[in-house]
Amino acid sequence: MPKHIVRIIFLIVAFLVIALIAKSYFTVDSFYQYGHYRGDSVAEIAAQEPVFQTPAYCVACHAERHAQWSANSHKSVICENCHGAAQGHPQNGKLPIPQDKVKLCTLCHEAMPGRPRTQPQIEVAKHSGGQQCTVCHNAHAPKITSAATKVVGSIAAGKQRSESCAGCHGAEGISGNDTWPSLAGQHPAYLARILGAYKSGAQKDVAMTPIAQALSDADVQNLAAYYGSLSCKAAASGSPAGDVAAGRDLAKNCAACHGETGIASNPAWPNLAGQKAGYLANALKAFKAGLRKDPTMAGASRSLSDTDIANLAAYYSAQVCTAATQGGNKR
Amino acid sequence: MNQETKPTLAARRAFLNKLGLAATCGGAVVGSLAGIPVVAAKTEPVSKGGTLPLKDYDWTKHQWSFGVDATKCIGCLRCVEACKVENNVVRDAHHFRTWVERYVYLEGENSARIDSQQDPVNIAASGSEAEYRFANRYQDAKVEKAFFVPKLCNHCEHPACVQVCPTGATYKTEDGVVLIDHEYCFGCRYCVQACPYGARFFNEEKGVTDKCTWCYHRITKGLQPACVDACPVGARIFGDLKDKQSPISLFIRNNRVQVLKPETGNAPNVYYVGIDKEVR
Numbered sequence: 001m002p003k004h005i006v007r008i009i010f011l012i013v014a015f016l017v018i019a020l021i022a023k024s025y026f027t028v029d030s031f032y033q034y035g036h037y038r039g040d041s042v043a044e045i046a047a048q049e050p051v052f053q054t055p056a057y058c059v060a061c062h063a064e065r066h067a068q069w070s071a072n073s074h075k076s077v078i079c080e081n082c083h084g085a086a087q088g089h090p091q092n093g094k095l096p097i098p099q100d101k102v103k104l105c106t107l108c109h110e111a112m113p114g115r116p117r118t119q120p121q122i123e124v125a126k127h128s129g130g131q132q133c134t135v136c137h138n139a140h141a142p143k144i145t146s147a148a149t150k151v152v153g154s155i156a157a158g159k160q161r162s163e164s165c166a167g168c169h170g171a172e173g174i175s176g177n178d179t180w181p182s183l184a185g186q187h188p189a190y191l192a193r194i195l196g197a198y199k200s201g202a203q204k205d206v207a208m209t210p211i212a213q214a215l216s217d218a219d220v221q222n223l224a225a226y227y228g229s230l231s232c233k234a235a236a237s238g239s240p241a242g243d244v245a246a247g248r249d250l251a252k253n254c255a256a257c258h259g260e261t262g263i264a265s266n267p268a269w270p271n272l273a274g275q276k277a278g279y280l281a282n283a284l285k286a287f288k289a290g291l292r293k294d295p296t297m298a299g300a301s302r303s304l305s306d307t308d309i310a311n312l313a314a315y316y317s318a319q320v321c322t323a324a325t326q327g328g329n330k331r
Numbered sequence: 332m333n334q335e336t337k338p339t340l341a342a343r344r345a346f347l348n349k350l351g352l353a354a355t356c357g358g359a360v361v362g363s364l365a366g367i368p369v370v371a372a373k374t375e376p377v378s379k380g381g382t383l384p385l386k387d388y389d390w391t392k393h394q395w396s397f398g399v400d401a402t403k404c405i406g407c408l409r410c411v412e413a414c415k416v417e418n419n420v421v422r423d424a425h426h427f428r429t430w431v432e433r434y435v436y437l438e439g440e441n442s443a444r445i446d447s448q449q450d451p452v453n454i455a456a457s458g459s460e461a462e463y464r465f466a467n468r469y470q471d472a473k474v475e476k477a478f479f480v481p482k483l484c485n486h487c488e489h490p491a492c493v494q495v496c497p498t499g500a501t502y503k504t505e506d507g508v509v510l511i512d513h514e515y516c517f518g519c520r521y522c523v524q525a526c527p528y529g530a531r532f533f534n535e536e537k538g539v540t541d542k543c544t545w546c547y548h549r550i551t552k553g554l555q556p557a558c559v560d561a562c563p564v565g566a567r568i569f570g571d572l573k574d575k576q577s578p579i580s581l582f583i584r585n586n587r588v589q590v591l592k593p594e595t596g597n598a599p600n601v602y603y604v605g606i607d608k609e610v611r
Contacts, residue, residue, distance in 0.1 A: 001349075005346060005349070031499065034384070034504075034505065035502055035503075036499045036502065037499040037500070037501075037502035037512060037515070038499070038512050038514065038515055039384055040384070041510070041512035041513075041514065041515070042384035042385065042390075042504060042510065043384045043385055044512075044514075045510055045512075045544060045547050045548060046384070046385050046388070046547055046548050046551045046552075047548065048548035049548070050417070050546075050548065050549050050552065050554055050557075051416055051417045051557070052413060052416070052417055052549075052557045052560055052561070054554065054560055076563045076564065076565065077563040078560055078561060078563075080413075080560075080561070081409050081413075081561055081563065084416075085413075085416045085417070107407045107408070107409070107464055108405055108407040108409075108563060110467055111467075111470070112406070112465065112467050112469075112470065113435060113469045113470070113472075113474040113477040114406060114433055114434075114435065114469075114474075114477030114478050114479050115405045115406065115479075116402060116403060116404075116405065116564075119405045119564070
């Protein structure tokens with residue numbers, strides 16, 4: 001074989017040998033372990049720690065919130081969608097409570113072409129007048145109960161049964177004491193709902209619970225119908241502790257449900273106009289403390305100070321309950 | 332001339348024959364010495380029955396797949412936000428592992444107007460390149476039809492991106508996920524070009540290509556991908572095709588599903604419901 005051919009062959013073989021050695025030197029062991037890639041990289045990628053922890057992680061400490069959230073319509077929105085990823089929480093500090101609720105809520109609820117009809121949507125400009133969503137809606141239980149059940153009681157029978165209530169709530173449903181509510185002219189649907197709640201134990205009160213438990217379902221209906229039929233006009237009750245003008249400003253947040261002057265638009269929600277100031281303040285404090293359970297009111301009362309509560313109570317108790325609310329059940 | 336060239340040509344042919352023989356022998360020697368397994372096609376993983384890559388997780392027992400129900404999507408972009416946070420994706424308007432497109436047909440127009448969260452109008456509405464929301468830009472327009480379509484890597488059965496990768500930095504796992512080895516990726520971006528779905532992007536900071544992993548670090552721990560967890564309306568469905576009762580198995584069985592660009596032959600693994608021909 002000619003010399004120059006041998007040289008070429010030798011060169012090729014030498015190149016191949018060097019290439020082979022270089023390849024085995026530079027290729028990591030796990031390459032080709034599972035295929036044409038570095039097998040170790042699979043484990044490396046899988047080793048990354050999850051950042052989103054899911055509600056199953058949050059429930060360990062926030063059981064009460066979790067229970068409310070998981071029983072309501074926002075249960076498909078995980079905690080971390082609004083509060084941020086929970087990795088490192090609580091060790092590294094608190095998670096944020098979103099401040100600009102309108103910006104956050106409208107991400108999903110702004111009426112927009114392309115959103116399915118089943119998605120609850122609002123026209124932002126017309127819906128709230130720029131107020132924060134959480135004034136009326138509890139972010140963890142956003143749906144506001146507006147279903148008023150029709151009251152089908154007998155006024156006469158209710159009047160008869162009401163004798164035992166008169167001691168506290170007054171003979172004509174006008175309470176003689178600042179801490180007990182007047183019932184005259186209240187929406188019957190609301191009265192029936194609250195009496196039912198005392199009866200079932202959903203709402204508790206030292207005085208009311210045993211009384212309500214002794215009532216039959218028919219009694220509840222009759223009493224609600226009777227008190228709803230009464231005139232709520234009453235003499236002004238003393239001078240409350242709060243500031244009426246300051247209360248008027250705060251009451252704008254309540255107007256959507258309770259009306260501007262405390263006449264509720266929906267019979268499921270109570271009128272507040274002319275109600276006893278002491279009772280109103282106590283009720284708000286009870287909502288805030290979670291003793292009275294209502295998701296909307298829990299959210300609405302959360303940020304109220306004791307002074308705010310006194311002012312609100314003063315404002316509503318100073319309002320005139322008009323005859324227009326008489327009888328209820330108009331809607 | 333002719334007389335002289337003939338013997339030269341014959342000699343050259345003989346030389347080439349010998350060279351070919353030598354190369355063949357040399358190749359055989361080299362092959363046997365190296366013990367390189369014969370890989371039929373590098374897009375198909377070859378299990379050698381050795382130790383599996385992960386503890387407490389057997390990738391031969393899973394075949395992951397993804398579903399998108401566009402009829403449910405509300406375009407809230409919580410999936411995009413969650414993905415960015417979960418995977419530490421660059422917080423700007425140009426790098427997305429998953430994104431949402433909006434298709435709007437106005438009256439009298441034959442084709443859809445398409446935008447996504449990275450459209451300047453939508454960035455202006457969110458107020459920041461690091462926050463994502465769809466601007467209500469069509470609220471006063473005469474909209475005939477509109478819908479949102481979430482998109483992500485299709486984790487194809489025959490991924491073109493894997494085929495073109497010169498270094499073996501991207502590959503398809505046994506359980507059906509296409510991953511990128513950032514140590515072996517040297518940033519040539521062939522895969523970005525090869526992907527028919529635009530699912531890959533280049534991370535200029537790290538000099539590597541990046542894309543959706545179906546949150547491989549979550550699914551191998553029994554969690555759902557972050558976007559699936561974050562979706563408030565159930566528009567994203569994820570699960571194991573080997574489990575006949577998994578959400579994705581039920582989704583594919585109970586719906587008439589389609590995939591994007593089936594004609595490319597990539598055999599994508601993200602199944603869509605509620606999109607029209609304009610979505611590609």
